[in-house]
Amino acid sequence: MAQLSTRDIAYTVDGTRMLGMLVAPEGAHGLPAVVLFHDAFGLGEDAIAAAHRIARLGFAVFAADVWGDRVTPTDESQIGPLIGGMVGDRPRWLARVAAAHATAAGQPEIDGASLVSMGFCFGGSSALEHLRAGGGSRAVIAIHPGLDLLADGWDEAHPGARVLLCAGAADPMATAEQRDALEAALTGAGIDWEEHLYSGTRHAFTSPKAVRSPMPDVVAYHPRNAMRAWAATETFLLELLAEPAAVPA
Template sequence: MNKLLTSAEHDVRVRDVEYTHDGTRMRGAVVAAPGTRGAPGVLLVHDAFGPGEDMLAIARRLAALGRPVFCADIWGARTRPRTMAEIGPLIGGMVADRARWIARVSAAHEAAGAQPELDGGCLVALGYCFGGSSALEYLRGGGRLAGVVGVHAGLDLLDPGADWSAAHPGASVLLCTGADDPMATAAQRDALQNALTGAGIDWETDVYGGTVHAFTSPRARNSPDPRVIAHHPRSAARAWDATTRFLRETLPA
């Protein structure tokens, strides 16, 4: 992300963390202000492009606000695909094996909880695009989270008829989505909201007009098809404000 760091963002520390899942080496990271210990924080789940600089920039912003972050690695080995030809099989593999998909997020949650900077029992999972889908699937599968924020989450990856009975009812969910996102249609939003209500989960959906998929992503500025993917600065700012407000509401200071 091409932006100057604020002084607070510059001061945060980034520490690589290796962990494993099913024999695969995962490379996460803790991002936190100096001296942070046992604090409620964020499990950041990357988009389809993996745990790259865009995700690290988000983690720095959150850490500068006093929220330590564990950056998950869902693909493994900190893989950062560049093209849809690379991304398609990665997402397809997770959707085809949802138990493995949920287990990948669970492994990141466990690794986060083992870090001295974070309180593993008081985390919000924040996911962008595929990461939002991942966080929701993890919650549905029984992930013990204080909350989930899905920013332009791919609701098309979720099974609208899936059983949510294992979901932790004490969690809250925030969705920040574009009104015209073909990967999160009105019907898909309704199906998810009905499932959350049925599971006793508090939820909020913020829908931004004139906005499609990946609206916060710097990569979307050069989208080959702005009818599907396009950067929208105003909606991105609104989603950030909603996310930080949700964290204040959901996590203790």
């Protein structure tokens, strides 16, 4: 197994310093890459561990910083204002997501024409929202995203992209109605999609932090389905690795 190298990468969006992290096999150059978006808790240990896991499959991974200065909230009371600040100013949110893609594409380890956008929870919403607004990701992987955060209108989305959605059937932030609407929007935009839906499973089901959830009816860790979602993710990524790289036109 190849050794992995890591380095911090600072970039700026509208005067705000962002501090992302690149994880890639040592000596890598021009690899297909995943732009990884963290959940509400920021670019901390969980997101960095996910980046390493993906890099071991043969990808370069750019773990983005959406909050800025690598803020990692430690209290639920901090999370609402952070997410609300993005959703309430969608151009700022999309600019931060787009800047992460542009920064990733500029790294020598990365093939800028072969970017996959991936995220958990808020990060999954970020990846889908970037695609909806015309971002040129080759594919999107959204793990228990908040579908309630997405705006309407997929007219700008580029056909030819692929989407993997892993969601809990009991997730109040990705209801059956919201999933149906997303499926219809993706189909209408000419986007190839697949969905893995897990019964009895709520929001943030891959996050070990959710074991201590104060609202288990909303957020709850589900270890078996966390493993299933990772298996689906790895299968999806390995399929992409075997295919010619092409950003949707």
